Amino acid sequence: MSRAGQDPRPDGPFAGARTGRTATVAADDGTPLAVEEIGPSDGTAELTVVGVHGFALSRRSWLFQQRDLAALRLPRVRQVYYDHRGHGQSAPSPAETSTIEQLAADLHAVLRTVPADEPIVLVGHSMGGMVVMELAHRAPALFGDRVRGVALIATAAGEVGASGLPKSLLWKYNPLTRGVGELAGWQPGLVEFVRAAGGQLTRRAVRRLAFGSDDVDSAAVDFMLDMLGDTPVRQLAHFVDTLGSHDRYAALAGLKHTDVLVVGADADRLTPFAHTERIAVELPHARLLRVRGAGHMVHLERPDLVNSHLIDLLRGCRGTDGGCPTERNRWWRR
16 A cells, blocks of 8 residues: 555556645644645536544545545535644644644634635545534634535544443553553543554454445455554654543534534444434434444545535535534435
8 A cells, every 4th residue: 555545556446546636824823734625627616515534533534535525516616725733734733832722723723714705615534524513612603604414424522431342352452551551441432543553453453443344345444554553653642632532512502504424434443323313312403314333434444425414514514504403313224
C-alpha cells in the first residue's frame, strides 16, 4: 500500500483516490492545520461539506465520501477535509492542547475559511463527532443558519471509557509505552487504536478493531494499516485522556435547530451502537441509521449505504430556509 493510500490493484476499490487543492489554515493559537478542498467540477457550489475525522486517523479516511460527493450534481458540493492537530499532515500537538475543546476551536477556524454565502454540513466520525458536539456547545449560534446539517458517524456523546474492547485482548500485547500501558485498564478500545498506529497489533487484530463483517475487503484493511501510520504514537497518547473524559450530552441541545443524521454500526467495538441510540434519544428529530454487521469504520466498510443517507441529508439542507428539523425520528436498519 502506497503512502497515498491507494489500492495497488489498478481496478481496486482504493485506486485513484481523489485529491484536491491543499492549503494550510492557522488555528487560533497559530498551529498549522493541513486542509484539502475539492470543488464541484463547474466551479460553483450550493453548500459545503466539512469532514471531521476520527482519533488516530486523518482526512484520508473520507476516501469514499470524497469520491461520491465529487460526482454529485444535486446539490453541487464543495468538500473540505482537514487533519486534526497532532494527526496526519497537521502540526504536532503538545499534551496541553490535545483536547476536544481545542479541536473544536480548530474546526471553527476551518469554518471561517468557507465562503460566507454557502451553508455548511458537518460530518464527524468518532472523535470528529465529539468535536462537532463541542463546537455546538461553544458556538450554538452557528447551528441552524450557517451549519444546516450534521452527520454523526460511529461516535458517542459521553461515557466513552465505559465500553470497548475486552481487557483480555489488551493483555495479548506488551504496552507500547509506560503511559499508554497505564491507561489500558480503563480505556481498552482507545489504547488498542494507539497500539495499532504504532504497529504493535497484527493485521488480524486491526481488522477486528476497525471492521465488523467477515467479508471486508482486504484492501480496506491495508488502507487502514497505512493510514494508522500517518500519525506518531506519542501524539495519539496525548488525546486519550480527553476522549475518556468526554461528556457532551448537554451540548446536543445546540443541534436542535439543525438537520441531524446519526449513523451507528452494530458490530462497532470502539463506540458500540448503544452510544448511537443514546444520541438519538437526546435528539428526537434526528434520523438514525443502524448498519448491521459493520464496525467502527462503517463509512469505509459500507460507503454506498452511508453515502446514500448522507446525500439525502445534503439535499435536505440545500434550500434557502435554515435548519428547521421536524419531529421525525426515522429508524433505518440495513
